[in-house]
Amino acid sequence: MPTKRRGLLASFFLVESVSLTDRVVVVGGGPAGLMAAGRAAEEGAEVLLVEKTARLGNKLRLTGGGRANISHAGDAQATSAHLGSAGPFLSPGLTRFGPRELMAFFNERAMPTAIELDGRVFPKARNAHMVVAALRSWCLAQHVTFRYRSAVNGICVDDGRVTGVAIDALTIGGGAVVLATGGVSYPNTGSTGDGYRLAEGLGHSVVPPAPGLIPLVCSDTWVAGLAGVSLQDVMLEARQGSASLASERGDVLFTSYGLSGPATLNLSSRIGRLFERGAVAIRIDLAPDTDAGALDAALAQRFRMAGRASLGGVMRDMAPGSLTKVIIQLSGADAARPGAEISAIQRGRMAQLLKGLELHAVATRPIQEAMVTLGGVSTCEIDPETMASRLVRGLFFAGELIDIAGDSGGYNLQAAFTSGWLAGMGAARAVREPV
Ligand SMILES: Cc1cc2nc3c(=O)[nH]c(=O)nc-3n(C[C@H](O)[C@H](O)[C@H](O)COP(=O)(O)OP(=O)(O)OC[C@H]3O[C@@H](n4cnc5c(N)ncnc54)[C@H](O)[C@@H]3O)c2cc1C
Structure with missing residues (x-):
């Protein structure tokens, strides 16, 4: 594929280069990344999900004390009221893929959900591993490819448009990239703040991280x-x-x-x-x-x-x-x-x-022990309808990496799933109809 002008990162990582403009690369195999990957593939894109650790959903497996409080029953308005200052930003997404749609999504994919008396939503089996398994099976059925033990350390940009990702000396081509690398808490799950550095490197503003739900x-x-x-x-x-x-x-x-x-x-x-x-x-x-x-x-x-x-x-x-x-x-x-x-x-x-x-x-307590990281990529620089970067074409954000933090009770996983769903669709469209 001919390129007009190579970006700085692209010129550093040419050793083993594949260039595929119709591929969506999702960075991060947490709930946001898995939802984005499956959704983009469902929309017809070829999808590669790159995960830094050897396993998908490390943090998701710990949620709700191992039972995964995946959402909280309520409409878009009620949910956004529990997302702090990011509530209005995620409202349009919640009207399209809110708690009701998320429950239907899992119910239709062999993972029945249950609503507790206080409104919290769990898998009926009260088992967080089943959430990961359901998302993984769905992605595999949509032909998503997984690449493990691979830490993305650069986003390749050419002429203001994403062209792929860098993993040390390797570049992997892609016409759209979804960054879903999470926050900085529980770093042993793989969430170590890489996405903040990658986004800042591309000119995005990052609200400084701070501990939340701690x-x-x-x-x-x-x-x-x-x-x-x-x-x-x-x-x-x-x-x-x-x-x-x-x-x-x-x-x-x-x-x-x-x-x-x-x-x-x-x-x-x-x-x-x-x-x-x-x-x-x-x-x-x-x-x-x-x-x-x-x-x-x-x-x-x-x-x-x-x-x-x-x-x-x-x-x-x-x-x-x-x-x-x-x-x-x-x-x-x-x-x-x-x-x-x-x-x-x-x-x-x-x-x-x-x-x-x-x-x-x-x-x-120290931020490493926080259930959620406050701060992240500024919502002012992200299109709330698609999670697309307003600065770099073909770049999308999802999950806790964005400056969104909810109350306890299932709101953070709902936010990760909603933003992942939007980003997956946006990324698939970006490779189908590049602008
Ligand atoms: C103990 C605990 C319990 C919780 N319980 C709940 C709950 O019950 N309900 C709720 O709503 N929320 C809960 N949360 C919060 C919720 O887990 C997070 O908000 C959610 O996991 C965020 O999803 P994410 O996909 O954005 O990021 P993460 O789940 O953090 O996933 C990010 C992924 O990206 C990968 N990654 C990072 N950098 C790179 C890189 N450079 N290249 C490739 N891959 C990379 C990581 O390895 C990781 O797999 C809990 C959190 C904790 C810590």
Whole structure:
């Protein structure tokens, strides 16, 4: 194939060169890359999927505790509300390939899905390996070729158009390239941020990566004693100085170093970048449906009726045992004292603690432990209808590499599948009808 002008990378990698303008090369064998590859092949393109590791879907196999929470039931609007600032960007895609279409996709490919009471969608077999197997079988049936243990380290561009990818000294030709290399968390799964470097090398802006959906490290010495204690349906509020930064309602888990659990993870994605400015106060409201006055009145009544029963005993069902001890300790009261002898000031202090137990988060856990990477290729430079680069013709993006990060509950895999589906179709069209 004659070329008009060779790009910088193309001229470096000429040792073993194949040039195929009607081939789509997908970089990355995670959920986004697999969906893009199968979809492009279904649209008639010849597709090569290049994966850095020896296995497809390494991270996908870990999701949902090995059960793969692949989506969350709801329409496009409800889903996009859980994708933070990237929600509007992915909305057009979600109306075409949202949770309903994703479930139908897997149901039709021998992987029945089930919706839990809270709306989370899993494979009926609760087995993440089955998701990978279903995607792989579908790709193979569409004649997608896989190349393993191959790290793409360059995108070849000629005259503003993609011409292939480079794997060290080897170039593989392709008229369209889908970059689906994921973020930087859990690097042993293969997601090590290569896509950021490749995209930046082509002039794309990358919002700096930061950890999302990650436990918080707290400086409060009493926290370690609560490790393993879980709280259901509490309200978390994050504050810095007098400013309320974010709030989240749901379940929380105390760990030896701080806080985890779904509500903490969601909150972390909103405050993770703020630790550069200092510690973040996390207030836990253990009784979010009862206002402070009503709670104080309820405590007053309990203490009046308590007789000689100890304060610890009277408070027992207000919170898990070890947390009750901490609350009594922080209020300055004596757990062994009879409940009836507790002063109004101490009672008020306890009501305050139940409505706003304050911890001091000083950091998130390291980004390597994050369930999702915040940041990535700027959505401003990507066409939301096709996931095509607005800067380089024939280049497409999919999955966590893009600046999209969702709440926990299946939103990140849905985003990976939706963007992969769009990118696969866009890439197939790009090789069929090059502009
Ligand atoms: C422990 C854990 C649990 C999670 N649970 C859930 C859940 O239940 N529900 C949910 O919605 N989300 C969950 N997530 C998030 C979800 O797994 C990710 O958002 C999703 O996997 C992103 O898909 P992706 O295809 O964009 O990237 P990845 O899954 O990261 O895949 C990227 C692929 O690209 C390959 N690659 C990287 N660089 C190169 C290169 N240079 N050349 C070739 N290949 C390359 C990698 O080896 C990898 O296979 C979880 C994450 C973790 C870590």
